[in-house]
Amino acid sequence: MKAKRVAVAVDVGSRSTKVAAVCRQEDGSEQVLATAQSEYEAQHGARGMVKQDAETWYTAFVDALEQVLRKLDPALHRVSEIVLSGQMQCVVCVDGGRPLMPAILYSDTRATEEAAELTKIFGGADKIAALTGNFKGAASCMAKALWLSRRKAAVLTIARHVLFGAHSFVAWRLTGRAACDRTTAQTTSFSNKNADAWCADIFEQGPRELAGDWKRLMPDLVAVNEPLATLEKGLMGISGLDSTLAATFGATPVAIYHGPGDLGTTTLGAATVRARAEAEGGRVSKNYIYIGTSGWIARCEPDNANAAEGANDGVFRIAHPRSGMQIVASPMTTCGGNVEWIRAMLRDPSGDNTAYAKLDALAGSCDPGANGVLYLPHPNGERAPLQNPHARAAMVGISGETTQAHLARAVLEGVAFHLRWLAEAGHMFADADEAVVVVGGGARSTVWCQILATVLGRPVVVNKTESIDTAVLGAASCVTTDEEPSAAAAKDLVKRFEPEDFSYSALYTAWRAVYDALQGPYAELQKVA
Ligand SMILES: Nc1ncnc2c1ncn2[C@@H]1O[C@H](COP(=O)(O)OP(=O)(O)O)[C@@H](O)[C@H]1O
Numbered sequence: 001m002k003a004k005r006v007a008v009a010v011d012v013g014s015r016s017t018k019v020a021a022v023c024r025q026e027d028g029s030e031q032v033l034a035t036a037q038s039e040y041e042a043q044h045g046a047r048g049m050v051k052q053d054a055e056t057w058y059t060a061f062v063d064a065l066e067q068v069l070r071k072l073d074p075a076l077h078r079v080s081e082i083v084l085s086g087q088m089q090c091v092v093c094v095d096g097g098r099p100l101m102p103a104i105l106y107s108d109t110r111a112t113e114e115a116a117e118l119t120k121i122f123g124g125a126d127k128i129a130a131l132t133g134n135f136k137g138a139a140s141c142m143a144k145a146l147w148l149s150r151r152k153a154a155v156l157t158i159a160r161h162v163l164f165g166a167h168s169f170v171a172w173r174l175t176g177r178a179a180c181d182r183t184t185a186q187t188t189s190f191s192n193k194n195a196d197a198w199c200a201d202i203f204e205q206g207p208r209e210l211a212g213d214w215k216r217l218m219p220d221l222v223a224v225n226e227p228l229a230t231l232e233k234g235l236m237g238i239s240g241l242d243s244t245l246a247a248t249f250g251a252t253p254v255a256i257y258h259g260p261g262d263l264g265t266t267t268l269g270a271a272t273v274r275a276r277a278e279a280e281g282g283r284v285s286k287n288y289i290y291i292g293t294s295g296w297i298a299r300c301e302p303d304n305a306n307a308a309e310g311a312n313d314g315v316f317r318i319a320h321p322r323s324g325m326q327i328v329a330s331p332m333t334t335c336g337g338n339v340e341w342i343r344a345m346l347r348d349p350s351g352d353n354t355a356y357a358k359l360d361a362l363a364g365s366c367d368p369g370a371n372g373v374l375y376l377p378h379p380n381g382e383r384a385p386l387q388n389p390h391a392r393a394a395m396v397g398i399s400g401e402t403t404q405a406h407l408a409r410a411v412l413e414g415v416a417f418h419l420r421w422l423a424e425a426g427h428m429f430a431d432a433d434e435a436v437v438v439v440g441g442g443a444r445s446t447v448w449c450q451i452l453a454t455v456l457g458r459p460v461v462v463n464k465t466e467s468i469d470t471a472v473l474g475a476a477s478c479v480t481t482d483e484e485p486s487a488a489a490a491k492d493l494v495k496r497f498e499p500e501d502f503s504y505s506a507l508y509t510a511w512r513a514v515y516d517a518l519q520g521p522y523a524e525l526q527k528v529a
């Protein structure tokens with residue numbers, strides 16, 4: 001039997017790289033043949049620094065790819081394409097073959113002063129947003145770039161390129177090409193509004209450092225549905241990959257696609273979950289929620305709808321991977337990342353972080369309201385609905401009665417409160433009958449999904465197939481199909497959570513009041529942090 005062509009889809013996330021081998025069936029549907037994941041950490045430092053060794057993105061990609069290849073059948077499968085997606089809004093400078101610095105991640109807020117300086121130079125954050133589509137203060141790549149010019153000038157003199165996506169780094173390691181997709185470009189504040197070119201005005205009107213080094217370092221803007229390069233030796237051309245596996249599954253040319261950043265691929269994947277949910281009955285909101293390390297509430301709309309010229313409302317307006325559409329996303333800097341913190345705090349006696357299942361059991365063992373403990377989920381500042389790089393996480397209401405279970409539940413409820421705030425600020429869930437699709441690692445927690453349904457006052461729907469990450473699903477669709485997902489023929493693919501008979505309204509109001517009350521202290525606390 002002739003071997004089938006297999007696409008390898010990749011999501012280089014904040015905490016792990018996920019890989020899936022996907023095969024297009026004759027009826028047009030996608031069959032997921034194998035999945036794997038390889039984890040890594042971020043390093044947190046003073047003044048809001050959040051860094052990652054970019055090289056670990058590549059080694060995790062190779063590790064997860066090897067795991068996937070080991071699950072394939074050599075008689076049946078040949079890898080013909082690799083499509084890459086990943087976390088966006090990073091800054092990493094590279095020379096001819098190596099990263100020259102740890103990657104500065106999206107959640108890093110070290111460039112607060114530079115963001116303020118840029119805002120002044122351009123005459124307001126709204127003016128920068130009018131030029132570039134989006135400006136997210138210290139989180140923007142432009143502010144981080146200026147910080148590097150001021151503090152790490154030596155790196156820039158030897159740098160050949162800057163990369164803005166973790167997937168761009170892996171693409172560069174595979175092909176030698178420094179590239180960026182439109183979705184990621186629009187998170188940088190370096191591109192024009194359509195992200196079809198880097199923004200000349202930013203280089204001409206900004207500080208001289210931007211016109212010098214940074215203009216020279218910009219990667220090529222590329223289309224996500226055309227190969228970035230072809231590895232003529234196939235998988236054999238991937239350095240570090242087990243040579244036997246490479247020869248077995250991909251000795252013929254393999255096309256490498258620089259796919260969209262994870263906001264684009266997650267939105268594509270979420271559309272599939274929505275189509276499945278609709279096929280099983282009931283109305284489903286156009287807005288979906290993503291709980292990864294970061295998070296967001298997002299929807300697609302026609303490119304010309306809701307054109308908020310130069311809006312500085314914390315919302316991202318980003319090119320959809322399919323033309324003619326845009327993604328409108330309210331981002332949350334740290335979403336599932338809060339769970340990683342509480343898992344570490346409630347570490348087992350063995351020293352291991354609390355397992356997800358145990359955390360779920362703890363949070364599910366106490367009543368809604370966590371016995372009056374409130375958690376503010378902002379360890380790395382916040383981008384929306386209000387921008388405050390100095391915001392930090394807080395627990396309020398701890399008493400002698402507080403248990404680990406209350407702390408665990410308070411974290412899950414605190415994230416849900418923030419998502420409710422984003423939804424209300426963006427008027428996202430007008431109709432209480434509409435269910436909302438939740439995707440990302442957090443959707444695996446049944447307790448969290450139940451809390452979300454009750455806090456948001458509407459049903460929550462998640463994919464039942466836990467083994468495949470939504471961004472990977474979306475990345476795969478970039479090369480296997482160019483159509484919007486239609487109602488799935490198969491049933492029983494989603495799980496639904498109805499709101500419980502409990503009102504979170506009073507607690508939510510108290511949570512908002514605590515956030516407001518902390519604004520003064522946050523400004524003071526950052527002086528000693
Ligand atoms: N079983 C689980 N229960 C609760 N949360 C989970 C579970 N698995 C993953 N998560 C959450 O998912 C997040 C990672 O999601 P993921 O979509 O893999 O994101 P990323 O691409 O940012 O690495 C973690 O921060 C964690 O909060």
Ligand SMILES: O=P(O)(O)OC[C@H](O)CO
Nearest residue numbers: 013014087088292293294
């Ligand atoms: O790693 P994720 O999935 O939390 O995504 C990070 C985003 O790309 C940040 O803008």
